[in-house]
Amino acid sequence: MSLHLRKLQPDDLFVIESTYKEHTLLRAKLFEETRLFGCLENDLNALNGLREWYKKFVHFFLAKYPKYFKIEGDFISNLILNTKLLSVNEFICRYNWGIQTGPYFCTPFGNQDTLKKLTNPKYRFYDRYNSQTQPELPRLFENGNQLDFNLVFFRVERQNFTKLESGSILFTIHTYIHSLMELRDLLDVDEKGKFIEAINGIKGEVAEYKDVNNWKKAVEQFIFGETSGKTKEKYKHIFVH
Numbered sequence: 001m002s003l004h005l006r007k008l009q010p011d012d013l014f015v016i017e018s019t020y021k022e023h024t025l026l027r028a029k030l031f032e033e034t035r036l037f038g039c040l041e042n043d044l045n046a047l048n049g050l051r052e053w054y055k056k057f058v059h060f061f062l063a064k065y066p067k068y069f070k071i072e073g074d075f076i077s078n079l080i081l082n083t084k085l086l087s088v089n090e091f092i093c094r095y096n097w098g099i100q101t102g103p104y105f106c107t108p109f110g111n112q113d114t115l116k117k118l119t120n121p122k123y124r125f126y127d128r129y130n131s132q133t134q135p136e137l138p139r140l141f142e143n144g145n146q147l148d149f150n151l152v153f154f155r156v157e158r159q160n161f162t163k164l165e166s167g168s169i170l171f172t173i174h175t176y177i178h179s180l181m182e183l184r185d186l187l188d189v190d191e192k193g194k195f196i197e198a199i200n201g202i203k204g205e206v207a208e209y210k211d212v213n214n215w216k217k218a219v220e221q222f223i224f225g226e227t228s229g230k231t232k233e234k235y236k237h238i239f240v241h
Contacts, residue, residue: 153180
């Protein structure tokens with residue numbers, strides 16, 4: 001609904017939240033099952049950038065969260081998960097990154113056009129749109145009584161762009177996703193009003209792209225308690241990012 005840019009405070013570089021343990025254990029489980037990861041192959045700059053990030057990350061956690069991370073001999077212990085962190089070389093050797101292909105986990109090339117790309121980013125996509133004739137889609141989400149709001153989600157991204165001392169670029173994305181069933185319980189009356197006000201504030205090309213008129217009435221009805229959707233049952237979703 002909106003985009004906000006601000007300079008990141010050093011203390012906010014890495015944040016441990018109440019969902020840390022649950023999400024991290026699930027991420028580890030999925031990683032073991034899928035082994036889906038990647039790294040830029042055979043590039044010393046990428047490896048050095050990863051080492052630098054890992055060192056910065058570990059030192060940051062030791063300083064900011066001494067109750068949860070501490071040095072024990074040659075290892076740094078994670079007291080939340082009751083585990084010991086591997087060194088970068090141990091991690092790379094264990095999972096044999098040398099033969100991986102696909103997505104880049106770490107890239108040394110950076111972004112040479114950052115300021116230009118961040119200028120008015122919300123509308124850059126729409127400027128490249130061409131007029132097309134499309135059949136009108138059915139209005140599937142106008143009636144809140146027909147929706148299961150456990151399956152209607154609100155997503156926010158916290159994106160962090162950092163340049164390390166060596167010049168390597170660190171770009172992290174933390175995604176927060178709540179079902180509207182969960183979100184309604186979390187918001188007080190004032191926050192609900194601001195939430196709906198923000199939705200109603202989506203105008204023009206952004207509103208067309210998001211198809212706001214198709215779903216905003218149903219969301220407003222649900223958030224203000226005018227409907228509970230097609231079920232009052234609540235169930236939890238866990239998203240790994």
